[in-house]
Amino acid sequence: MLYQQIAQNKRKTIYVLIGFYVLVGLMGAALGYFCYGRATIGIAIAIGVGLFYMIMTLTQSTSIVMSMNNAHPVTEEQAPVLYHVVQDMAMVGKVPMPKVYIIDDPSPNAFATGPDPQHAAVAATTGLLERLNREELEGVIGHEISHIRNYDIRLQSTALALSSAISYLANLGVNSFFWGRVNRDDDDNQSAIIAMIFSILTLILGPLAATLAQMALSRNREYLADAGSVELTRNPQGLIDALRAISDSEPMRNANTSSASLYIADPFKKGSWTHLFDTHPPIEKRIERLEHM
Amino acid sequence: MIGLIVLVIVIALVITYIVMYNGLQRAKVNTDEAWSQIDVQLQRRNDLIPNLVETTKGYAKHERETLDEVVGLRNKIMQLPADAHQEKMEISNQLTDALKSIFALSENYPDLKASQEFSQLQEELTNTENKIAYSRQLFNSSAALYNQKLVTFPSNMVAHIHHMTKVNYLETPSAAKEAPKVSF
Numbered sequence: 356m357l358y359q360q361i362a363q364n365k366r367k368t369i370y371v372l373i374g375f376y377v378l379v380g381l382m383g384a385a386l387g388y389f390c391y392g393r394a395t396i397g398i399a400i401a402i403g404v405g406l407f408y409m410i411m412t413l414t415q416s417t418s419i420v421m422s423m424n425n426a427h428p429v430t431e432e433q434a435p436v437l438y439h440v441v442q443d444m445a446m447v448g449k450v451p452m453p454k455v456y457i458i459d460d461p462s463p464n465a466f467a468t469g470p471d472p473q474h475a476a477v478a479a480t481t482g483l484l485e486r487l488n489r490e491e492l493e494g495v496i497g498h499e500i501s502h503i504r505n506y507d508i509r510l511q512s513t514a515l516a517l518s519s520a521i522s523y524l525a526n527l528g529v530n531s532f533f534w535g536r537v538n539r540d541d542d543d544n545q546s547a548i549i550a551m552i553f554s555i556l557t558l559i560l561g562p563l564a565a566t567l568a569q570m571a572l573s574r575n576r577e578y579l580a581d582a583g584s585v586e587l588t589r590n591p592q593g594l595i596d597a598l599r600a601i602s603d604s605e606p607m608r609n610a611n612t613s614s615a616s617l618y619i620a621d622p623f624k625k626g627s628w629t630h631l632f633d634t635h636p637p638i639e640k641r642i643e644r645l646e647h648m
Numbered sequence: 649m650i651g652l653i654v655l656v657i658v659i660a661l662v663i664t665y666i667v668m669y670n671g672l673q674r675a676k677v678n679t680d681e682a683w684s685q686i687d688v689q690l691q692r693r694n695d696l697i698p699n700l701v702e703t704t705k706g707y708a709k710h711e712r713e714t715l716d717e718v719v720g721l722r723n724k725i726m727q728l729p730a731d732a733h734q735e736k737m738e739i740s741n742q743l744t745d746a747l748k749s750i751f752a753l754s755e756n757y758p759d760l761k762a763s764q765e766f767s768q769l770q771e772e773l774t775n776t777e778n779k780i781a782y783s784r785q786l787f788n789s790s791a792a793l794y795n796q797k798l799v800t801f802p803s804n805m806v807a808h809i810h811h812m813t814k815v816n817y818l819e820t821p822s823a824a825k826e827a828p829k830v831s832f
Contacts, residue, residue, distance in 0.1 A: 439775040446685070447782040489774070589785070 372510075374568055375517045378561055379405045382524045385557035388550060390531045400527075405520040412516035413470045413509070417454070420468045423611040426456035426478040433457075437484055440492050441477055444500040447587050453477045453503060462607040463487060463600060466617040467499035468508050475503045480607070486600055494584055494594030498619055501583025507576045511617060514572055518565040528558040573616040574636045581641055582648070591645045598645075602638040668806040675794035679815050682787035683733060686818075689779045690725065690740060696776065697722045700769050704750060707760035711753055718746045737784070737818050744777055784818050791815040 379401050387397020421428075431438040438455055445452045453467065456478035463483035469475035477499050487495065502508055585591045601620045610622035616634040701715050721743040728736050751770060754761045761767075795814050797803045 435771050435775070439771070439778070443775075443778050443782045446779070447786055449786075489778075 372513070375514065375565065376405075378564060378568075379517060379521060379524070381557055382521055382528075382561045385554035385561075386524055386528045386531075389528055389554040389558065401520070401524055404523055405517060408516040408520040408523070409513060412512045412519075417469050417474060417476045420611075420614055420617070421456055421476060421478060424458055424466075424478065424614060425460075425609065426458045429455055429457050434484070436489065436492070437479055437496075440489065440496050441500075444493065444496045444587055448497075448500045448504050448583075450475070450500060450504050453500075455479075457481060457484075460607050460609070461485075462604050462622070463597075464607055464610070464618050464620060464622050465495050465499055466614070466619065467502045468512070468614075468617055469503065470509055470512060471506070472503050475508055477503075482604065483601075486604070487597055490588075490590060490593035491597035491600065493588050494590065494597045495619055497584030497587040498580045498594065500587065501580040502576070505576075505579060505583065507580065510576070511573070514569050518562070518569050521565040522562045525558050525562045569616065570634055573634050577619075577636055578641065578644060581645060585645065585648055591648050595642050595645050598638050598642055664802070665806060668803045669810070672794070672797055672803055672807055672810075672812060675790070675797055676812070676815075678790040679787065679794050682783060682790045685783040686737075686780060686787060687730075689776050689783060690736065693743070693773065693776045693780070694722055694726055696769065696772055699765075700747075700750065700773065703763065703765050703769060704754075704760060707763070707766075708753065708757045711750075714746065714749055714753060718743065718750060721746055733818065734816060740780065744780075747773060747777070784820070788817050791817055 380398055383397040383399070383401025384394040385397065386400065387394045389397075391397070429438070434455065434457060437457070441455055442452060450472045453469070453472075454476040456476055458464075458478055458480045460480040461482040463480060463486050465477065465479040465483055467475060467477045477496065479495070483492070483495065502511075581594060584594050588594070598620065607622040610618065612623075615622055618635075620638060621633070621635045697718060701719060704711070704715060721739055725736060725739045725743065728739070754766065754770075798807045798812060798814055
């Protein structure tokens with residue numbers, strides 16, 4: 356059951372990533388056609404922008420994400436329980452010991468980030484350490500170590516980079532439109548008009564699609580990391596109790612919006628009428644799946 | 649032509665043999681490494697116990713028996729030969745229970761419980777106990793991979809030639825089966 360779920364999630368991830376790249380290409384083509392009358396120029400720009408964002412994200416990552424979320428590094432002496440639990444989970448998950456960070460916030464939450472398992476970092480809020488017992492903490496940290504082990508941290512960074520690239524391309528298109536840099540000289544026959552409308556639609560809907568895909572990606576990863584956590588701790592009850600405690604608490608005071616999907620549970624606790632824009636699956640559903648393990 | 653085919657088959661067989669042999673050796677090394685992880689933690693606990701006994705003695709003078717039991721078990725584990733895995737773990741499980749009762753009795757001695765040194769030792773020992781449990785889990789999963797290679801074709805033939813034998817799993821203590829972790 357566990358391994359099937361992991362395999363299924365890995366397949367889905369590949370589809371989503373392919374979709375992302377296609378979308379970046381489409382955005383580029385639309386931009387090129389819209390501004391210069393040629394799709395190829397736009398595709399070249401899009402690939403360039405996409406690569407730039409990806410390299411930036413994969414090289415700078417950890418320290419920037421940590422400072423965006425006001426996390427500071429701690430030593431074994433400063434936070435012995437957290438440090439030891441991270442050590443245990445890293446050992447049994449066979450990943451190198453990640454750096455450990457703490458966020459001063461009474462709301463219990465945690466996340467992992469980094470370009471690869473060798474340079475990963477785990478952050479927990481002070482609220483998490485105060486409210487959870489050791490078994491619950493192991494469940495949460497096991498979840499974060501699974502994100503590291505499954506390369507979710509790299510995937511998240513990549514998805515974040517690509518959706519930033521897409522919104523940059525969309526901005527470029529919108530700016531060109533308003534500044535009248537639209538430079539076209541072909542006849543206004545019917546197919547050209549249709550292509551024009553299509554380009555505009557792509558530029559408008561592209562960022563929306565990217566956001567949706569990023570959310571869906573993140574939701575699947577959460578289920579997978581929950582399963583991975585149980586594989587490490589052999590104790591679904593610890594994570595179930597931890598998720599209950601987290602859902603019974605107030606939202607975080609100053610979490611960073613763009614890294615919301617990194618956290619183990621939505622730091623803002625906004626309940627939307629449609630689940631389309633949720634970064635996390637509903638906690639009841641996660642608990643239900645854990646109970647069936 | 650036939651000579652060439654025979655040569656290709658022989659080379660393929662030799663390569664397969666080498667790959668199988670290396671795979672088996674690697675799996676065995678992983679199990680040995682997992683055991684040495686356990687051993688490091690057992691050693692660490694043995695080093696912590698005298699401190700715990702000294703600290704507890706000062707506050708809880710009437711608990712000689714429990715303390716003596718812990719010291720006895722510790723000495724027993726230290727006298728065992730290095731390769732007596734099962735025996736070591738059996739005594740280690742008893743030691744885990746004995747330590748649990750020390751932490752339980754600390755409830756009756758508020759001064760002891762409040763002491764900075766005691767709570768530090770408690771965290772250290774809890775950490776070591778959890779690491780023993782998790783490295784045992786690691787050992788058993790490494791052993792399972794190795795044992796699987798021993799019985800599946802074709803690596804079982806290579807294993808047979810080199811007289812490789814099954815690695816025994818480490819039993820989880822019966823009390824810990826329900827709640828796999830120790831939180832004192």
